[in-house]
Amino acid sequence: MELRVLGCWSPYPRAGGSCSGYLISEGETHILVDFGSGCFSRLQRYFDFRRLQAVVISHLHPDHFLDVFTLRYALRASLWNGSRQEKLPLYLPGEPAVEIERLVQYREEFDLHIMEECSGLAINIGDLRLQLCKTEHPVTTFAVRIEGASTLVYSADTAWDPDIIKLAEGADLFLCEASVLEKDKEYVSKAGHLTAHQAGTIAREAGVKRLVITHFFPEYDLKTLRLEAEEGFNGPVELAQEGLRYIF
Numbered sequence: 001m002e003l004r005v006l007g008c009w010s011p012y013p014r015a016g017g018s019c020s021g022y023l024i025s026e027g028e029t030h031i032l033v034d035f036g037s038g039c040f041s042r043l044q045r046y047f048d049f050r051r052l053q054a055v056v057i058s059h060l061h062p063d064h065f066l067d068v069f070t071l072r073y074a075l076r077a078s079l080w081n082g083s084r085q086e087k088l089p090l091y092l093p094g095e096p097a098v099e100i101e102r103l104v105q106y107r108e109e110f111d112l113h114i115m116e117e118c119s120g121l122a123i124n125i126g127d128l129r130l131q132l133c134k135t136e137h138p139v140t141t142f143a144v145r146i147e148g149a150s151t152l153v154y155s156a157d158t159a160w161d162p163d164i165i166k167l168a169e170g171a172d173l174f175l176c177e178a179s180v181l182e183k184d185k186e187y188v189s190k191a192g193h194l195t196a197h198q199a200g201t202i203a204r205e206a207g208v209k210r211l212v213i214t215h216f217f218p219e220y221d222l223k224t225l226r227l228e229a230e231e232g233f234n235g236p237v238e239l240a241q242e243g244l245r246y247i248f
């Protein structure tokens with residue numbers, strides 16, 4: 001399996017960067033998981049959007065889905081000029097209503113699937129099987145375990161939640177949000193986020209093989225964030241880096 005990081009910042013990017021977005025590929029199956037502001041431009045450096053099989057949005061906060069609106073225009077153009085024949089399946093949570101009302105207007109470009117309605121919260125897309133798990137966040141949010149020849153687990157946005165440890169069990173690569181430094185940790189439970197140390201602890205308890213942290217606050221020093229994650233993990237931790245490809 002391959003993970004290409006399209007964006008790693010939250011809630012706004014550094015100069016030239018993008019908010020959360022990931023291209024995940026296994027054989028001929030290519031999906032996007034989250035697609036925040038700036039991701040569409042970077043996607044095109046590496047991959048032709050016409051070949052996507054699905055987009056899965058963990059939750060409808062702008063830093064995780066805003067470029068769906070940009071993608072919609074590109075899909076519209078490709079359906080019009082015949083360079084793509086089919087609508088693109090778009091999986092997303094059923095709230096907030098105000099965002100859903102906007103997105104349902106784009107049924108000509110997207111085939112919409114509300115994730116609460118997916119049977120057993122499992123989705124099959126090409127060679128990939130996705131298992132969803134609701135997280136602790138102010139809006140409905142799903143973490144996802146993606147299984148193909150290997151296993152990727154993505155935490156999405158979440159406060160500390162034992163269910164994420166279960167979901168991540170034995171993953172080959174765990175992509176986990178690490179929004180907060182220890183010095184600011186009183187912020188995490190009310191905002192529904194993890195400290196880097198907590199991200200490391202979840203990864204250690206889940207016995208994952210490789211931990212990549214993401215969802216970085218642009219004002220932080222990322223070296224400190226990584227050190228705190230490594231203390232929790234008790235091993236080396238990688239920082240998600242835009243444009244980089246992780247093969248596992």
Ligand SMILES: [Zn+2]
Pocket residue numbers: 059061137157
């Ligand atoms: Zn969020």
